[in-house]
Amino acid sequence: MASASRRISGYTANTVPIVSGLMTSKPENQSTTSADPANDGQRWKDALVEIAETRCRVQYAKLFNHFAPRLKMFALRLCDSNEALALELVQDTMLAVWQKAHLYNASKGAASTWIYTIARNLRYDQLRKASSKADVISAEDLWPVLEAETDDGRSAPDHLVLQLQLEKYYDALSPAQMEVIRKVYLEDKPQQQVADELNIPLGTVKSRIRLAVQKLQDKIEAHHD
Amino acid sequence: MIKSHPSEGLLQAFVAGELPPALALCVSAHVDMCRLCQRDVQRLEAQQAEYSLEQAPVADQAPLPDELDHMLSAILAMPEAPADSPKASKITKISKHIHWNQQKFLLPRALQQQVNHQPALQAGESWRQLGKLWRGRLAEHDEWRTSFYYIERGGEIPEHTHKGREITLVLSGSFVDGDEVYQEGDFIYRDGSHTHKPGADATEDCLCFTAVEAPLHFTTGATRLLNPLGKLLY
Numbered sequence A: 001m002a003s004a005s006r007r008i009s010g011y012t013a014n015t016v017p018i019v020s021g022l023m024t025s026k027p028e029n030q031s032t033t034s035a036d037p038a039n040d041g042q043r044w045k046d047a048l049v050e051i052a053e054t055r056c057r058v059q060y061a062k063l064f065n066h067f068a069p070r071l072k073m074f075a076l077r078l079c080d081s082n083e084a085l086a087l088e089l090v091q092d093t094m095l096a097v098w099q100k101a102h103l104y105n106a107s108k109g110a111a112s113t114w115i116y117t118i119a120r121n122l123r124y125d126q127l128r129k130a131s132s133k134a135d136v137i138s139a140e141d142l143w144p145v146l147e148a149e150t151d152d153g154r155s156a157p158d159h160l161v162l163q164l165q166l167e168k169y170y171d172a173l174s175p176a177q178m179e180v181i182r183k184v185y186l187e188d189k190p191q192q193q194v195a196d197e198l199n200i201p202l203g204t205v206k207s208r209i210r211l212a213v214q215k216l217q218d219k220i221e222a223h224h225d
Numbered sequence B: 001m002i003k004s005h006p007s008e009g010l011l012q013a014f015v016a017g018e019l020p021p022a023l024a025l026c027v028s029a030h031v032d033m034c035r036l037c038q039r040d041v042q043r044l045e046a047q048q049a050e051y052s053l054e055q056a057p058v059a060d061q062a063p064l065p066d067e068l069d070h071m072l073s074a075i076l077a078m079p080e081a082p083a084d085s086p087k088a089s090k091i092t093k094i095s096k097h098i099h100w101n102q103q104k105f106l107l108p109r110a111l112q113q114q115v116n117h118q119p120a121l122q123a124g125e126s127w128r129q130l131g132k133l134w135r136g137r138l139a140e141h142d143e144w145r146t147s148f149y150y151i152e153r154g155g156e157i158p159e160h161t162h163k164g165r166e167i168t169l170v171l172s173g174s175f176v177d178g179d180e181v182y183q184e185g186d187f188i189y190r191d192g193s194h195t196h197k198p199g200a201d202a203t204e205d206c207l208c209f210t211a212v213e214a215p216l217h218f219t220t221g222a223t224r225l226l227n228p229l230g231k232l233l234y
């Protein structure tokens, strides 16, 4: 297709300078724990993992001491300097960090990125609740970053194509793959339950799904091009 | 193949937490469906976290101000959640699909969260028919309305001009606007300067999600009579 990489433009809202300032180094007296930012990053990764595994309050307090004041500055900016809203955002974020530390995946990024993303998503929830007219939103309305990684769907956009309507593609799958796909996606069963029903390891369920999704994606892309 | 993505500026504003929530929802749902934008967003989030948190001018050793000190005590005083088994609890509670016309559509994660609060919408019961179109309203936020649209093959929305921004995210089937045909995952951004009459492809039905800022204004002949429907439609 001629316009394969076309991007829709026209957005004109103000954005913060994402890049500017990134390269400035910290004044020396501000980093008392380590002069090396890379070590710092590792330190907070380790802290989060330890918090998840041992519920260590001392580590959490250290993490809180580091991030809460920084989050507050960020939150004040997002909340147009509304102190009450900003503190609510900090509290909700840091509470989520304490309670959901087990959902942090150190291989996917820095601790600060995870915490930042939680705060940003909670800010959108806050805005949505404040502006919403008709819709009912529960208190635990957390965005995907705080969902348990219950299946491979977390970051696999391909799954959208797995709808009944697309049954015409299913003949690309082996019977074993189809069986797993049917149970997980069409019958909405947890992967562990499917593993139990079929008497196979959870890892096999996951790998069958991965292969099946790949096959479907290839086939569908071939069809659409 | 997804061919139409949010602009870099839109992704940046999304990452920075600066979009109206309806628009943020559209971007987030697209990102769920789009590997390329996932990569961009992850990169921008890492940069923005570094800039907003790590490089914030805050001294680590300073004692916490009172309000944060109290917050820390309050958080640590919360009862521990019962032995964390997120796998068991979450997955049964969240349904991932929306039902329409005896079909079942798997939604991007960002939309699953929202739709779960509205059983009638999710079951296809609160949808409103307008010719070959059905609309299921999700929410109204200030000037924004978010909705699902089901457009039967060959159906179109009468020609209209926007008064504000309109985002369409194609969830299933093909969505046609002028000479362009959009597919699953495509993110289509329009602003007030644009007149169009989008619809479904002639060969298949289309399900999409839209966020519209302010009502549409219909432009052609008899369809001006439909103007009052603009509000119902979007």
Ligand SMILES: [Zn+2]
Binding pocket: B002, B004, B005, B006, B030, B031, B034, B035, B036, B037, B038
């Ligand atoms: Zn994209």
